Amino acid sequence: MRDDCTSLERLLHDYAEGWLEAAEQGRLTRHLEGCFNCQEKLKAWSAVGRALRELPCLPAPAPASVTPVNEGEPEFALRLALAMCLPVALMITAYSRQWRPPEWEQLMPYESLLRLTERAQDWVITLWIWLRGVL
Amino acid sequence: MKLDDATLVAQCLQGDTRAFDTLVERYRDRVFSLAFRILGEASAAEDAMQEAFLRAYTRLPLYDPAQPFSTWLLCLTARVCLNARRDRATELRYLEQAAKATPPAPTVEERLYEREQRRTLQRLLMRLPAAQRTAMLLYYYEELPLAQVARALEVPEGTVKTWLYRGRESLRRWLEEELG
Ligand SMILES: [Zn+2]
Numbered sequence: 507m508r509d510d511c512t513s514l515e516r517l518l519h520d521y522a523e524g525w526l527e528a529a530e531q532g533r534l535t536r537h538l539e540g541c542f543n544c545q546e547k548l549k550a551w552s553a554v555g556r557a558l559r560e561l562p563c564l565p566a567p568a569p570a571s572v573t574p575v576n577e578g579e580p581e582f583a584l585r586l587a588l589a590m591c592l593p594v595a596l597m598i599t600a601y602s603r604q605w606r607p608p609e610w611e612q613l614m615p616y617e618s619l620l621r622l623t624e625r626a627q628d629w630v631i632t633l634w635i636w637l638r639g640v641l
Numbered sequence: 642m643k644l645d646d647a648t649l650v651a652q653c654l655q656g657d658t659r660a661f662d663t664l665v666e667r668y669r670d671r672v673f674s675l676a677f678r679i680l681g682e683a684s685a686a687e688d689a690m691q692e693a694f695l696r697a698y699t700r701l702p703l704y705d706p707a708q709p710f711s712t713w714l715l716c717l718t719a720r721v722c723l724n725a726r727r728d729r730a731t732e733l734r735y736l737e738q739a740a741k742a743t744p745p746a747p748t749v750e751e752r753l754y755e756r757e758q759r760r761t762l763q764r765l766l767m768r769l770p771a772a773q774r775t776a777m778l779l780y781y782y783e784e785l786p787l788a789q790v791a792r793a794l795e796v797p798e799g800t801v802k803t804w805l806y807r808g809r810e811s812l813r814r815w816l817e818e819e820l821g
Contacts, residue, residue: 515810523802550813558777558778563671564673565673565750566674566687566690
């Protein structure tokens with residue numbers, strides 16, 4: 507790097523942002539025309555700026571409070587109640603018949619089930635990121 | 642029909658709290674993202690987001706409609722984050738929380754943030770001094786004008802320029818070191 511490049515660095519940054527007076531702007535343009543180092547530095551800076559601009563927006567965690575049932579939509583409460591009926595009915599049936607789940611351990615060993623769930627979580631995350639990118 | 646921010650703010654000032662809920666819904670991801678990028682931690686960012694919206698609600702009468710609501714809200718968020726960092730008590734609380742044995746299994750969201758944190762740029766951003774990082778994020782990531790950034794951080798524009806220069810040069814150097 508040439509000697510004056512180091513002393514020009516701060517000016518070069520302001521030049522890149524368009525903060526300089528016309529006279530200084532001209533001086534930097536002339537320097538840049540003959541200086542490969544400063545050209546490279548400008549490119550690297552603009553890459554950093556671009557990377558910052560392109561940082562993805564992250565989804566905020568869902569509010570801790572349960573979403574209140576909207577008073578304006580009685581349908582929602584009805585749908586919720588109906589949706590709750592099915593698992594409750596299943597639970598009552600299962601309890602009354604002393605029903606037990608089939609032998610999961612034999613069908614699928616615990617280890618492979620764990621691995622499968624972990625992979626499923628990764629899919630969900632990937633799908634999530636993709637969906638947020640699309641929407 | 643989608644109401645614009647100005648209308649929602651006006652409705653809110655007339656006492657319609659639902660209008661504010663709509664604004665929260667509209668900006669929560671952006672506020673959270675900025676907070677996460679300044680603080681580098683999901684739970685601290687969540688607290689900062691709550692605080693920012695609470696402050697926005699109570700200070701809404703002071704909001705100047707000449708500037709966009711988003712600018713005002715994001716600047717307010719940046720200040721909340723910087724204050725949270727200065728607040729040693731809060732910091733100690735997070736350290737205590739972190740030290741607690743057997744943390745619960747991470748949720749999908751937490752895994753997302755962990756993954757994000759592992760990404761080089763966010764990690765390198767955390768190496769910058771907090772004020773410098775915040776200036777970088779407001780200027781480049783949120784693309785706010787220089788004057789707004791200076792006002793949000795309560796420093797002269799010249800200081801912001803210096804921070805932006807130093808921050809960008811540090812990131813360039815570290816990225817080159819990391820990526821070879
Ligand atoms: Zn040069």
